[in-house]
Amino acid sequence: MNHHIVRNSLKQLSPKLAEITENVLFGDIWQRGVLTPRERSLITLACLAALGREKQLAWHVHFAKQNGLGAEELSEAFTHLAFYAGWPAAVTALSYLSEENRPCR
Structure with a gap:
């Protein structure tokens, strides 16, 4: 996006x-300056995923990558999130890690 x-x-x-x-x-x-853009991206993605705000996830995954987060770190963050926000939220968020930054179908 x-x-x-x-x-x-x-x-x-x-x-x-x-x-x-x-x-x-x-x-x-x-x-x-208190939080880095990288940290802010992690917080934002966790909130968006946990609240089911899917329409914002693709853009923020791309932005997180610009802020220095790699695919492995994002995958780990969403895996961790599964235990706090639920499995469906984590799986949905993980689908946005594809090359095109859109849900896998």
Whole structure:
């Protein structure tokens, strides 16, 4: 999923939410120094998987890779998550680790 397509779609649907996302979420929260972008990606992916927010998983898996997480680390994180968020959540999240960053069918 292309970040620019998502951002442009959000701008068309809700310009204010797009502005808040860019300026507050990615411009402030993701930039704070206490946690690294890598750590923030792990937290975000765990929350998205645990809450079943599948539509956001593909983009955030790609973003996590940009933040230095490898496929093996992501696989381990989702495997660990199975015991806290449930097997279906972990298996669904693992499906987003394919080359195309989309669910395996």
